[in-house]
Amino acid sequence: MSTLDPTVGLGHADAHDHEHHDIGFVKKYVFSTDHKMIGMQFLFTTLFMLLVGGSLALGVRFQLAWPWRAMPVVSQISQVLGGPDFVAEGGQISPEFYTMLFTMHASVMIFLVIIPILAGAFGNFLIPLMVGADDMAFPVLNMLSYWFMWPAIFCFFMVFAHNGLNGATGNGWTIYPVLSAIQESAPGSGAPQTWWLIGLTFVGVSSMMGSVNYMTTIINMRAPGMTLFRMPLTIWAMFITAILQAFALPVLTAAGFMLVAERVLGFNFFVPGGLLVNGSEATVGGGQPLLWQHLFWFYSHPAVYIMLLPAMGMVSDMLAAMVRKPIFGYKPMVYSMAAIAGLGFIVWGHHMFTSGMNPALGMTFMISTMMIALPSAVKVFNWIGTIWGGKVQFNTVTLHCVAFVSMFIVGGLSGIFMAAVPVDIYFHDTYFIVAHFHYVLFGATLFGCFGAIQFWFPKMFGRSMNETAGKTHFILTFIGFNGTFFPMHLLGIAGFPRRYADPYIHPYMEHLMPMNQFITICAFVMGLAQFILIGNFLISIYCGPKVGRNPWLANGLEWFAPSPPGHGNFDVLPVVYRGPYEYSSPDVDDRDYLMQTDNIRRPERDTGPAREPADVDGQNNS
Amino acid sequence: MGNKFWPIFFIFWPVVAIITCVIAPAYGWWFPTPPLSKLGVQIDNLFYLILVIVTVTFVGTHIALGYVLWRGVDNREKKAWFSHGSHNLEVLWSIAPAGVLLFISLYQLDVWRQFRVTSSFPADTQLLAEVTARQFEWRIRYPKPGREFKNSMEVKQWLAGPQDGDLYTVNDLRIPVDKNVLIYLRSMDVQHSFFVPALRIKQDAVPGTVIPIWFGATQRGDFDLTCTELCGWGHYKMRGRVFAQTEVEHGQYLKTLEAEQSFDGVTKPGTSGAMVASWGVSDSVKDDD
Structure with a gap:
């Protein structure tokens, strides 16, 4: 590479002048093929969906704190929004409504917020800029990957709209058959479940188009001198994520088609014979419900890393800039991400320890799952090593990065309890797991994203975001987050199961209601704090102080x-x-x-x- | 000092977290009961072992994080330390956690084997009942009291369908205390999960599959049985109980149940002493939820 001309400052500035022609509003802002515009489209969409998913979560929290009470505000406007069932209940959350709430909270957050904000928003915006390309390898494919999100959003909307809110799908985001396969098994297992599956397929198509694009761009379109080991960790993370997605997603898509075929066309993959579901006719099939769990988790466990690795990469970049120090152990960081991705393919069975699969599998999956903690630990030590000896400046970006590391430590450590099969016997499907994955997916990933928004905002809009608002948002979110999710570990230890509309009918959980009320109050604080972020974001687009090319040096x-x-x-x-x-x-x-x-x-x-x-x-x- | 606020903030929250965990048992934010089965004791011991390892790591990493932040805001050097890492440290912090993690996972294997591997079930385990989950209740079928199963073929035969003399209850599983009992778990419709927190037992009921699980309560008592696999809108109310009695009480209970179920409507209940007692017992413990 040393033979290359040093072109910087030698007057190449006019190389692109001919491209500055007017392309019209629609091509510029709507059906844009510019990766930056597509990234921002993703960002706006996912931030909106974050509010939708958050509202659904607050519904869940309200029911757990004050079961069967009419929801404030919502019950007043339910006349307009809720449909006849909802009005008849006076704005109270019914059990089927409750199952819908947590199902759609997870679906929206995973498929319409976290995956698209990382890969879609930041991946799109950053990859060409960070590798020194003028755009993605396939700009039209890139545009399609955004516009395929909208059919997905429409399908997810139809989940609510088809049968009303009480008849929306309530089978959990994992939609385990038999519950999801037989239409009579639950109020939401009818047409809304099919809408949900079709929506999922659209999200998958969108992700797949993105991942092909990212791989190609990163492999082929790097600037002169940008060798693989000179790539920022963000790019490494996006690259590894794209590979993960490309290999794992087809399995989920196939499984989704199988389930749709089973539901609509009379195929039989997941339903065994002789079942009597909710008074319907006995089933005739020779299917196996565990097949779905294997297929589903073969995608959805790597998906957990799809939802985490890009944030790890972005935090590495931000942290190095904020402490003015090289990343501690760049290559170990790359190798550990690759190890997480590789091991991510052979740990899916840890979601199924109590599912009734062969116990020998439980042992092997436990060992592989424990081993995946190793590269995660290496990364944590390297982040701490990066801060070590640095000149730390506490701005909003640093705060979010440090919170990312701190929360990821908790999320990683709590995972060890559930990786251990015997201990998991007790903790499986309790609130302990809810605490665990929120520490990883919210505590780590979303704090990483909030930091990344603040960090790359100047590059997106040429202005910077407000620091005071950013810090206020951070501190409220951080306190609200820990107040919400840390006590959930204790709920889990107390044997509090997930997905219960009213746990307090079980005597051993009655005394946990005050703690749930505390959690709900914290969750509302956290939810309201997000409006500071949104406000700061929107106002700064027009009113933030203008900045130059390199505001963070x-x-x-x-x-x-x-x-x-x-x-x-x-x-x-x-x-x-x-x-x-x-x-x-x-x-x-x-x-x-x-x-x-x-x-x-x-x-x-x-x-x-x-x-x-x-x-x-x-x-x-x- | 103003610039120390954030390092203190990031050290402060783990302290609050640890304090919360320390005071938690006093407020009932901990295991609902001590483990009331031998396997449960082992599971709890493993839990506490991991808890110790995890707490040490949590405290250690957060002290390190707090320290580097504290030093970092105080850094009066002209430039930060220009270091790309240390090979020795990387090796150290790869091998040390690897050893700990491998130890944890190998150490766990035995309890898992005891719990789930059929050939490792305790030799004295006796078949107790078949538990069939359905939306939203637990149906329990005991074999005819006194029936012996000589081999697995006979068990299979019994599991194939209802047999003469079988006894049925709903949401009320009685087990003899201090005995290792075996139940066969199945589901009539969708997935469910058999969770008895006091005994530290959890197993999914999978449609189309019969899953044997064994457990032994070490203490008399009335334990909650809940469903922990989403099974529909009524998932939360799928409440049952496991009632551990002495062997004598248990035998008597089964006799009573047999008398109730074979009552032909003609013979006066008063003619059998056991019957009279039985009405009293079953009324007082009947759970209509």
Whole structure:
């Protein structure tokens, strides 16, 4: 790579001038093929869906704190919104309504918020900018990947609309057959369940188009000098995620088609014979319900990493910039992400320890599951190592990154209880697991996303977000989050099962109601705090202080582009000379960052044996 | 110092978390009962072992995190430490957790084997009942009192369908205390899960499959039985109970049940002493939920 021309500053600025033609509103803002616009479309959509999913969660929380009470506000407007059943109940949450709430909360949050905000919003926006490409490899495919979200959103809307809120699908986001396969088994197992499955397929098509695009772009469209081991960890994470998605998703899609075929066309995959469900005729099939669980979790466990790895990558980038220090152990970070992804394919059975599968499988899945904690631990130690000796500046981004690390530690450690099969016998399907995955998916991933919004906002809109509002949002969310989810560990230890509309009819759980009320109050604080984020986000688009190309004095290629980048991203084609984490490098005296594009002559350095071996590890050697 | 607020904040929350856990048992935010089965004791011991390891890690990592943040805001150097990591540290913190995790997982295997591997079931386990879950109740079928099963063929035959002299109840499973009993779990419609928190037992009931599970209560008592696999809108109210009695009481209970169910409507209940007692017993314990 050293033979490349140092092009920076040599007047290539006019290379893209011919592309600045007017393309009209629809092509620019609606059916755009520009990865930045698509990323922002994803971002706006997912932030809206975050509010939808959050409201559903608050419904769940309300019922658990004050069972069978009429919901405040909602009961007043239920006349308009809820349909006849809902009005008849006076705004009270019925059991079938409750099952719908947690089902759709999970479905919306997983499929319409977390996966699309990571891969769709940040993946789209950051990949071409960070690898130094002018756009994605397949811009039209990219546009389609966004617009295939809308049929999915429509289908999910039809889940509510088809039979009314009480008849919406309530089989959990895992939709285990037989409950989801036989239409008579529950009020929501009819047509809404089919809508749900079709919606899921659309989300899958969207993700698949994205993942093909990301892989191709990262492999083929890197800027000159951007070797694989000079890529920012965000890009590594997106790359590994795309691979995960490409290999795991077809299984879920196939399983979804099988279930639709079973429900609609009379096929038989999951329903065994001789069942008498809810007074319907005895079933005739020769299916096996566990088949669904295997197929479903073969996707959905890797999906957990799809929902986490990109946030890990983004936090690594943000953290290094905020503490002005190179990432501690860049290559171990890459390898541990790859290990998480690889092991992620052979741990799905830990969702099924109590399912009745062969007990020998329980043993093997326990060992592989325990082993996946290892790369996670390595990553945590490396993040702490990154902060070690840094110059920490506590702004909103740092806070979210540190919260990410702290929450991920809790989420990771609580996972060990459930990875251990005998202990899982007790904890399976209790609130302990609810606490665990919220610590990972909210505590880690969403805090990472909130930090990332603040961090890359200047690049998206050329303005920065408000710090005071950002910190207020952070502290309320952090306190609300821990107040909501930490006590859930204790609920789980007390044997409080998930998905119960009214746990208090069981005497051993009666005394847990005050704690649930506390949790609900914390959840409402957390929910309301999100309006600060949304407000800050929307207002800053128009009123935030304008910033230049590199407001964080960071190293990545995206900071080399204008803010916001024009069509084609870079006014000067970037050439990469080093990895993205050369903060505080002794090679420059006047500043503590060294951009990937900076072409400086390295001063003579002592390369004798006295040097720290780690000093050059992973950098400049490929 | 103003700039120390955030490091303190990030050290403060783990302290609150630990305090919450320490005071939790006093408020009932802990296991509802001590483990009332031998297997449950082992499971709890494993839980506490993991809890210790996890707490040490949690405290250790958060002290480290707090320390680096504290030092980081105080860093008066011109530049941060220019370090890309340390190979030795990477090796150390890969191997150490690997050892701990491998130890945890291998150490767990035995309890799991005892609980679930059929050939490792205790030799003195006796067949007690068939439990069939349906929306939203537990149907229990005992074999005719005194019936012996000589081999697995006979058990299979019994499981194939109702037989003469079988006894039936709903949501009320009686077990003899201090005995290892075996139940066959099945489902009539959708998935359910048989969860008895006091005995630390949980097993899904899978349609089309018959799953044997064994347990032994070490204490007399009335234990809650709940469903922990989503089974429809009434999932939450699928409440049953497991009633551990002495062997004599249990035998008497089965006799009473037999007398009730074979009562032909003609013979006066008063003619049998056991019958009279039986009405009293079953009325007082009947649970209509």
